[in-house]
Amino acid sequence: MATRVTTNKKSPPAGGRTRGSAGPAAAARTPNGSLAKSDLLALYRYMVLMREFEDTIIRLYTQGKIVGGAYTGNGNEATAVGSAYALSDGDYLFPMHRDMGAHFVRGQSVDNLMLMHLARKGxxxxxxxxxxxxxxxxxxxxxxxxxxxxxxxxxxxxGLAVKLRKERNVVMTYIGDGGSNVGEVHESLAMASAMRLPLVLVIENNQYAYSTPVSRQFIVERLSSRAAGYGIPGKTVDGTDVLAVYHACREAVARARAMRGPSIVESVTMRMHGHAAHDNAWYVPPKELAAWKRKDPIARFEKVLTGKGVLTAAMKKQLVAELRSGIEKSAAAALDLPYPPAEDALRGVFFEPPAR
Amino acid sequence: MAMLTYIEAINEGLRDEMRLDPTVFLLGEDIGAYGGAFKATKGLLEEFGADRVIDTVLAEGAIIGAATGSALAGLKPVAEMQFSDFVSNGFNQLVNVTAKYHYRNFIPVPMVVRLPSGGGIRGGPFHSANTEAWFFHTPGLKLVAPSTPYDAKGLIRAAIREPNPVLYFEYKYLYRHIKSEVPDGDYEVPIGAADIKRTGSDITVITYGTGVHWSLEAAETLSREGVEVEVLDLRTLMPFDRKAVLSSVEKTGKVLIVHEANLTGGVGAELSAFIGAEAFRHLDAPVRRLASPDTPVPYAPPLEDAFLPNAQKTAEALRSLAAY
Known part of the structure; x- marks a missing residue:
C-alpha cells in the first residue's frame, strides 16, 4: 500500500465545520503495516483530543448546559483510537458511547459532536x-x-451488502463487557460467522456495567474466548496500550477484508469515570481505581513516544493548548446556536419522496 | 390475467420485483431450497440464486437488523418471519432501530418484513398471532394487510418500492383458500388506499385481512334480510385511509369494525376513536367492534373456533347494529 497522508488523519480537526475533505482515510503506514512516526503522533493526538473533548463535555454538564446525560470514555482512549485507526478508506464504523476518539479518527469534526451533545439546530x-x-x-x-x-x-x-456487492470494506463495531451478554450480540456473531461477513467486534471490557462488576456478569476468564463458540478468532489485548490494540485490530481487519469472516478483539481496560456524569462510581474500590490510574493509556503512550524521541514536552504543551482552544471555540459557537424550533418535532417520521 | 391463489400472488409479486430491480433480495429462515415454511418463496432460489434468496441463521433480531443495515447500504431487502409470532424476537430491532432511523437521521430505510399471520390453521398460541397492534403503535413503520390475491400482489410490489419500512401482514388461512384473477403486468396497490369490496347503504364494516371474507359472507346474508352492508377493506393499516373511512361512515351512519386480532388496544380501538371524533354527527349508533377475545389463541378445535370471529358472528353483530 502506498504511503498516503491526508490532512484530517494527520491533523484531527479541533474546530471548524469541515469534516475533513477526504473523509475517513487510510493511515500513513509502511507497507508491512507497521506505523510511521507520523502515525504515532496521530494516534497520540486523537487520544488527547478525545480526553480534552470529553473533559469539556463534563464541564458543560456540571454547568447545566448538556441537555441529557454525559458519557465519557476516560480510560478507553487507546481502545477507541487504536481500533478505528486500523480501518481504511471506505470502511464502516459502528462506535459505542465510550468511543469518541473513533469518531474523530474516522473524520468526524469536533463541531458536529459538540452540536450533538448540545442538541442544537444544525x-x-x-x-x-x-x-x-x-x-x-x-x-x-x-x-x-x-x-x-x-x-x-x-x-x-x-457487512452483508458489502459481501453481496463484492466490495472490500470492513465493518468495525464495539460492545462493552455488560453489553456482550445481550442476545442481539450473539445473534449477530452467529450470523456473521455463518455468512463469513467482514466484521470486527471489539469488546471493551472496562470492568463495570454501570455498577455491576465483571465478576457478576460472566465466569469466563476472557470474553475473547467466546469466539471459539462461533469458530472465529478471538484475542485479548491490553486496552491501555494503543499499539497493542491497533495491531490486534489490524489483523482482524485484514482477515475481514480477505472475506475470511469476523473476529473478536477484547480490549481490557478500566472505566475511569462513572457510568455517566451523574454517577460518582462509589461502588468502585479506590484501590482498584488507583491501580488503573497508573496505567492511564495517554500517559503510557506519552512515555513510549518520549522514549522514542517522537514527542517532546514542548510539543505536548503546544498540542494540548491547540486542541483546547479549538474545543473551546467549538463549544462557544454551539452554545450561541438555538435549539431546533418546536414545530420541527413532528417532521420526518417517514421519508417523503418528492412527488412523482 | 391468471387465476392465482393468495400465496401464488405473493410469490409472483416477489418474482416480478426481483426481475425489475436487481437490488431487491430476500432473506429469512428456510426460504431458499425449501421455498419457505409455506412455500411463499418457492422457485425463487432457482431463478435468482443464493445471493438474492438468502437462508439465514435462526435469529429474528439478526434477520431484521441485517435487513435494516442492507437497506441503509442501498439494497432493498424483503425479510420473512417464518410466523408472525416470531417477530417478537426481533421486536427491539423493529421498534428501536428500524422505526426510529429516519426520524433521527433523515435516512430512508426501504425494507419489507413479511409476517404470515393469523389463526384458523390449528396453530395454537405460538403460530397464530396477529401482531399488527404492537407496530400500529410504533411511529415510523407502515403496515399493510392484503385480503385478496390481487391486493396481495399489488401491495407486495408497492411495499418493495416504498422508501420506508413496511410490515406486510399476510394471512396463512387465505394462502390456499382463495383464488382470483390477477393481472400479469406491472401494477401496484398504493399504500394508504382502502378499497370498497362491496357497496351498501345501511351499515359500514371496516375490516382487513381474513375479516374481509367473513364480512363479505355476512353482508350477503344480511342482504337477504333487507340490510345493505358496505365492506371497506383498509388494505393499509398505517397510515389508514381516513378519507375513505369518513366518506363511508357519512353515507351509512353505522359502523362495525371487524378484525381477527384481539379486541383491547387493537387497530379497531383507534378507528373507533377516530370515527367518534371526526364523524360523530353522522353516527346513528355507537361504533361497534367484533374481534377475538383477549386471550392467547387456543389450540383445540372447539376452543379456537370459539375464539375466532367468523361470518356468523359478523352477521349477528350486523343484525344487532341494524336494529339499533
Whole structure:
C-alpha cells in the first residue's frame, strides 16, 4: 500500500465545520503495516483530543448546559483510537458511547459532536438525538443507540451488502463487557460467522456495567474466548496500550477484508469515570481505581513516544493548548446556536419522496 | 390475467420485483431450497440464486437488523418471519432501530418484513398471532394487510418500492383458500388506499385481512334480510385511509369494525376513536367492534373456533347494529 497522508488523519480537526475533505482515510503506514512516526503522533493526538473533548463535555454538564446525560470514555482512549485507526478508506464504523476518539479518527469534526451533545439546530440529527447517536453516511459512521448491542445486527446488514456487492470494506463495531451478554450480540456473531461477513467486534471490557462488576456478569476468564463458540478468532489485548490494540485490530481487519469472516478483539481496560456524569462510581474500590490510574493509556503512550524521541514536552504543551482552544471555540459557537424550533418535532417520521 | 391463489400472488409479486430491480433480495429462515415454511418463496432460489434468496441463521433480531443495515447500504431487502409470532424476537430491532432511523437521521430505510399471520390453521398460541397492534403503535413503520390475491400482489410490489419500512401482514388461512384473477403486468396497490369490496347503504364494516371474507359472507346474508352492508377493506393499516373511512361512515351512519386480532388496544380501538371524533354527527349508533377475545389463541378445535370471529358472528353483530 502506498504511503498516503491526508490532512484530517494527520491533523484531527479541533474546530471548524469541515469534516475533513477526504473523509475517513487510510493511515500513513509502511507497507508491512507497521506505523510511521507520523502515525504515532496521530494516534497520540486523537487520544488527547478525545480526553480534552470529553473533559469539556463534563464541564458543560456540571454547568447545566448538556441537555441529557454525559458519557465519557476516560480510560478507553487507546481502545477507541487504536481500533478505528486500523480501518481504511471506505470502511464502516459502528462506535459505542465510550468511543469518541473513533469518531474523530474516522473524520468526524469536533463541531458536529459538540452540536450533538448540545442538541442544537444544525446538529447531525437536528436535535432529535444526542451524544454520538447519529449516522453520518458520508463518513460511514453509524452511531450507537441506547440499547446495547442493537446496532450489531445492523452492522451485519452492512457487512452483508458489502459481501453481496463484492466490495472490500470492513465493518468495525464495539460492545462493552455488560453489553456482550445481550442476545442481539450473539445473534449477530452467529450470523456473521455463518455468512463469513467482514466484521470486527471489539469488546471493551472496562470492568463495570454501570455498577455491576465483571465478576457478576460472566465466569469466563476472557470474553475473547467466546469466539471459539462461533469458530472465529478471538484475542485479548491490553486496552491501555494503543499499539497493542491497533495491531490486534489490524489483523482482524485484514482477515475481514480477505472475506475470511469476523473476529473478536477484547480490549481490557478500566472505566475511569462513572457510568455517566451523574454517577460518582462509589461502588468502585479506590484501590482498584488507583491501580488503573497508573496505567492511564495517554500517559503510557506519552512515555513510549518520549522514549522514542517522537514527542517532546514542548510539543505536548503546544498540542494540548491547540486542541483546547479549538474545543473551546467549538463549544462557544454551539452554545450561541438555538435549539431546533418546536414545530420541527413532528417532521420526518417517514421519508417523503418528492412527488412523482 | 391468471387465476392465482393468495400465496401464488405473493410469490409472483416477489418474482416480478426481483426481475425489475436487481437490488431487491430476500432473506429469512428456510426460504431458499425449501421455498419457505409455506412455500411463499418457492422457485425463487432457482431463478435468482443464493445471493438474492438468502437462508439465514435462526435469529429474528439478526434477520431484521441485517435487513435494516442492507437497506441503509442501498439494497432493498424483503425479510420473512417464518410466523408472525416470531417477530417478537426481533421486536427491539423493529421498534428501536428500524422505526426510529429516519426520524433521527433523515435516512430512508426501504425494507419489507413479511409476517404470515393469523389463526384458523390449528396453530395454537405460538403460530397464530396477529401482531399488527404492537407496530400500529410504533411511529415510523407502515403496515399493510392484503385480503385478496390481487391486493396481495399489488401491495407486495408497492411495499418493495416504498422508501420506508413496511410490515406486510399476510394471512396463512387465505394462502390456499382463495383464488382470483390477477393481472400479469406491472401494477401496484398504493399504500394508504382502502378499497370498497362491496357497496351498501345501511351499515359500514371496516375490516382487513381474513375479516374481509367473513364480512363479505355476512353482508350477503344480511342482504337477504333487507340490510345493505358496505365492506371497506383498509388494505393499509398505517397510515389508514381516513378519507375513505369518513366518506363511508357519512353515507351509512353505522359502523362495525371487524378484525381477527384481539379486541383491547387493537387497530379497531383507534378507528373507533377516530370515527367518534371526526364523524360523530353522522353516527346513528355507537361504533361497534367484533374481534377475538383477549386471550392467547387456543389450540383445540372447539376452543379456537370459539375464539375466532367468523361470518356468523359478523352477521349477528350486523343484525344487532341494524336494529339499533
Amino acid at each position: 446538529s447531525l440529527t437536528e436535535g432529535r438525538d444526542g451524544t454520538g447517536h447519529y449516522t453520518d453516511r458520508d463518513l460511514r459512521i453509524f452511531g450507537n443507540i441506547s440499547h446495547l448491542g442493537a446496532m450489531l445486527p445492523v452492522a451485519c446488514g452492512i
